[in-house]
Amino acid sequence: MLGLCRLWAFIWFLLDWELLACGISPYYRNDPAADLRARLSREAQIFLPGSEGYENATQRWSRLATPAFAIVVAPRTERDIQETVRYAKEKDSTFLAIGGRHGVANALNNAQNAIGIWTRAMRTITVHEPLVNGTGTATVEPGVEAGELTSTLFAQGKVGASTACDCVGVMGAMLGGGHGFLQGRYGLTADNLVSARVVTADGGRVVTASASENADLFWALRGAGHNFGVVASVEYRVFDRTPATDAWAYEEYIFSHDQLERVYELANGMIGGPVELTHYGHFERRTSVDAEHCCLSGSFGKGRKSPSRYTEPLRALGLLLPPKAAVVDITQLNGVAGADFSSPFCGHGADITLAPVGLRRWNVTALRKAFDIYSALPLRLQGSAALLEGYATEAVQRVPEADTAVPDRFNNLLASPVMIAAPRDDERGEDGYESDVPDELYEYAERFRTALVEGSGGKLHAYVNYASGDEGLEAIYGYDQWRLEKLRRLKQTWDPKGRMDFYNPIL
Structure with a gap:
């Protein structure tokens, strides 16, 4: 009997080691997010209330706009975001993308017992060479902050329109317009969006929005983009540095x-x-x-x-x-x-x-x-x-x-x-x-x-x-009736259930 117990203990140890190697807690039996965890990449993390990661993710600039989260997911890939949104739909749960955490919109307080999608671990910036006539593009992930974007581009001999506060999330600022010091020369941050990969709010589809593909969504992302989906990455216009x-x-x-x-x-x-x-x-x-x-x-x-x-x-x-x-x-x-x-x-x-x-x-x-x-x-x-x-x-x-x-x-x-x-x-x-x-x-x-x-x-x-x-x-x-009607129509198309209604919602 003692030998059998030792054998069972050894098998249990191997099982725990294998789970850890896959990024899954061996105590998954008591993990309320175990079924979601198994769908994510190894590098993705899930933070539960009381953990240091949860506190970091949910700390906000203003306590007057404070959503409440059941769990927080830190994705590392587009697929992680997609699986999280799908999971939220299956569980009939609300979800909210978390970037620089600066927004003061009162509607953020309506996100209760939500799933947070904290994109901070996704902050790769890839400049695509060569630039043509001093203009090209970079792929920017959603966790990048404005100061990081500016310094990374500058170190590679590039500049791009960004915002006038270092710690603001680039993605949130871009989706609302994005004012900054270079806008007189290059336009708003949103004006330099070339295309976006979007995990849609209506069920976790992944689509590309650009001037030639899903053009109406592309129009809406530049100025009202907090309402339609979670942006997993963007192609963004950059420029060679000049005197x-x-x-x-x-x-x-x-x-x-x-x-x-x-x-x-x-x-x-x-x-x-x-x-x-x-x-x-x-x-x-x-x-x-x-x-x-x-x-x-x-x-x-x-x-x-x-x-x-x-x-x-x-x-x-x-x-x-x-x-x-x-x-x-x-x-x-x-x-x-x-x-x-x-x-x-x-x-x-x-x-x-x-x-x-x-x-x-x-x-x-x-x-x-x-x-x-x-x-x-x-x-x-x-x-x-x-x-x-x-x-x-x-x-x-x-x-x-x-x-x-x-x-x-x-x-x-x-x-x-x-x-x-x-x-x-x-x-x-x-x-x-x-x-x-x-x-x-x-x-x-x-x-x-x-x-x-x-x-x-x-x-x-x-x-x-x-x-x-x-x-x-x-x-x-905007006060133009056509503008509001178009936004409402697009909201019904891309988020008919109102799953992204926590940042100055259109409806």
């Missing part, structure tokens, strides 16, 4: 609050200027330079040399500190804007909301009203800031309005408060928050935005990648 894109001269200024009107009158004079000309401003508190008032910070960038016609009038204004001037390459430019990997914008776990508005020009009277709202923030919200982004738009506005789902190419500027509160542990209620903090954040954010919209005399246009979802479909996806 114009290699180096960026910038100047950084800290202005006194009473210079607001003059600063933004000068900023209006930059709209429609040279193709790389960018101004990027903040409202913020800097008690080290002004203990009583909020101040304005601003940076300005242009190619290899800063034109004196723009710098000299700014330098002549009342500055709280001497201007900082330098020349950096494109990999460092997000740091100039305060959004590199080491910045607070790449942190996690605070209570944050945005309230975006697209504008044609700065209305200085409206900006003053918004600044006064910002200056009056209560103490616990004074870590908040306001983004005032003025990227060049020449190539963006060359793309016909009807060619993509991006709805507001006519706007030159993007503004949004970044309302932040981090409640103290001893003030949190049973739900983990101070009871009135979220309401207060939303209230001040909306007051700030309303001031700018009223000052523009027009309708609200809310950038989908910054939107919280309370803006309304027209504000996010």
Whole structure:
């Protein structure tokens, strides 16, 4: 009998070893995801609540938009994504792709007991050589972050349109448009999408979307792409580095609050200027330079040399500190804007909301009203800031309005408060928050935005990648009736069951 027991133990050991070799836990009998695990590649992982991998995958920039996951899958291949989506359909479970985890859309809170598809392990970037006349393509996987894309391309002698925050997921930004420093020359990130491999939400089919294949889906992916499927990879347009894109001269200024009107009158004079000309401003508190008032910070960038016609009038204004001037390459430019990997914008776990508005020009009277709202923030919200982004738009506005789902190419500027509160542990209620903090954040954010919209005399246009979802479909996806009807029709075609309704849903 003892020999038989030893033989059985040896067989059991071999079975466990074989399961481990296949990437399957030997304790699969107690594994709630065992049947899914057996369908995935060896390199794919599944994280259960309480594990370090689960915590890493589900940590979000803002706690106000927090989906809840039963399990998280970290795929390594397109097939892994496909099998996960199929599994979710079989189990009648919701699922959600997880990228940079920055979105503040309220609808994310509707994903409960969902299957998370955390794409971070899929971050290969492959440049296809040779480029023809300085233009070619790269294949980009869905887990790549913006700073990684920029630095990887730069090291290979290439550049590409990307976003102005290093830690934002490239895929999520691209699907909503993707503003950034090179858009004046090359267009939005979405404008440089050549084709996409999409695992469809309606049942895990894999399709290619391009100008010649599934062209309607390709149209929708560029501007409203969070609604139709999980993008497993994209072919994306890249360009040879040139002296114009290699180096960026910038100047950084800290202005006194009473210079607001003059600063933004000068900023209006930059709209429609040279193709790389960018101004990027903040409202913020800097008690080290002004203990009583909020101040304005601003940076300005242009190619290899800063034109004196723009710098000299700014330098002549009342500055709280001497201007900082330098020349950096494109990999460092997000740091100039305060959004590199080491910045607070790449942190996690605070209570944050945005309230975006697209504008044609700065209305200085409206900006003053918004600044006064910002200056009056209560103490616990004074870590908040306001983004005032003025990227060049020449190539963006060359793309016909009807060619993509991006709805507001006519706007030159993007503004949004970044309302932040981090409640103290001893003030949190049973739900983990101070009871009135979220309401207060939303209230001040909306007051700030309303001031700018009223000052523009027009309708609200809310950038989908910054939107919280309370803006309304027209504000996010466009006021043209044909545009909304087309999106609804495509939603019924590609996701009739509404399985991807957790990021500013169309329906």
